Amino acid sequence: MPENVAGPVLVAGGSGFVGRRLVAALDEAGREIRVLTRRPGNHRGPGTAVHGDVTDPGTLAEPLEGCSSAYYLVHSLGSADFESRDAEAAATFGKQAAAAGVGQIVYLGGLGDDADDLSAHLRSRREVEHLLGEAGVPVTVLRAGIVVGHGGISWEITRQLVEHLPAMVTPRWVRTRTQPIAVADVVRYLVGVLDNPDAVGRTFEIGGPDVLAYADMLKRVAAIEERTLPILPVPLLTPGLSSRWLAFVTDVDTRTGRNLVDSMTNTVVVNDPSIREVVPFPPMSYDDAVRVALAERRGER
Numbered sequence: 001m002p003e004n005v006a007g008p009v010l011v012a013g014g015s016g017f018v019g020r021r022l023v024a025a026l027d028e029a030g031r032e033i034r035v036l037t038r039r040p041g042n043h044r045g046p047g048t049a050v051h052g053d054v055t056d057p058g059t060l061a062e063p064l065e066g067c068s069s070a071y072y073l074v075h076s077l078g079s080a081d082f083e084s085r086d087a088e089a090a091a092t093f094g095k096q097a098a099a100a101g102v103g104q105i106v107y108l109g110g111l112g113d114d115a116d117d118l119s120a121h122l123r124s125r126r127e128v129e130h131l132l133g134e135a136g137v138p139v140t141v142l143r144a145g146i147v148v149g150h151g152g153i154s155w156e157i158t159r160q161l162v163e164h165l166p167a168m169v170t171p172r173w174v175r176t177r178t179q180p181i182a183v184a185d186v187v188r189y190l191v192g193v194l195d196n197p198d199a200v201g202r203t204f205e206i207g208g209p210d211v212l213a214y215a216d217m218l219k220r221v222a223a224i225e226e227r228t229l230p231i232l233p234v235p236l237l238t239p240g241l242s243s244r245w246l247a248f249v250t251d252v253d254t255r256t257g258r259n260l261v262d263s264m265t266n267t268v269v270v271n272d273p274s275i276r277e278v279v280p281f282p283p284m285s286y287d288d289a290v291r292v293a294l295a296e297r298r299g300e301r
Contacts, residue, residue: 007066009194010102012036012054012093013073015043017151018108021187022071023047029191036063054089057096064100069194072107072132075125083124090131098135104200105137106193108186111145111179111205111268119266129203138201140193142186142275145207145268146217148289149183150296159293160250162221162229174215174231179207179269182289185281192279204275210286211269217286224290 009026013019014035023045026033033047036054043049050063054074064070072093075086097105110125112118118126125143133139146154189206193199212220215231222229284292 007068060096182284
């Protein structure tokens, strides 16, 4: 651990779905925060916006200087070459963090059994875990499945499918099991592992209390919204066709949808619940997380 444990915390990806909530929580906890962004003038939340690009090592030395810890919440899922882009960025960030004397990197990755035939998206998340720590900085990894909260891509797909369709013709992946987690609980875990000696250098799996098939998630959202949603699985609906179908009925672009659909063929559940001993609290149920997400959306209208 660094000597300056209470030093500034750099958040790469602090303007994103999880990142902006994390920055707010760190600010509430009284931490000094630097938000890494390519456009500091656009930052409107708490913390100090600092210019930097995770793919450009020359822009990272100053933002990382004096930081005790750093969060890495960056990905390029919407890019055709996201695997190579994310690998380059992670290696660059890890090297610069080591040069700056950062004592801990916290990374939010993806659930999935390494013995399974993981999708390109989940394989990339695993590679990023490794590359972030390759230069010697201890990395704390939190692996999550679907994160439920207003503005999250996976959640938006779920909500929009339920709200836009009177019935669904779906591929086999709707029977895949997942363990969704409320975004508020993801943030609680992210804050809880910061500067925590029991978490440094470890990998944890995080999830809510409910293990559900994607079809069950859709049905529960429909029930909460008092909608009827008949579901008819069609085995021959390929990932490519599924992603085009998602792009047609939701506002998620085809490339991002394809990368997410590929991952939906992998079971993503918590097999190691040890995080509960390090950051103990009762996680929110799926239904409650859905209600919170819907309420947040209504509040923004």
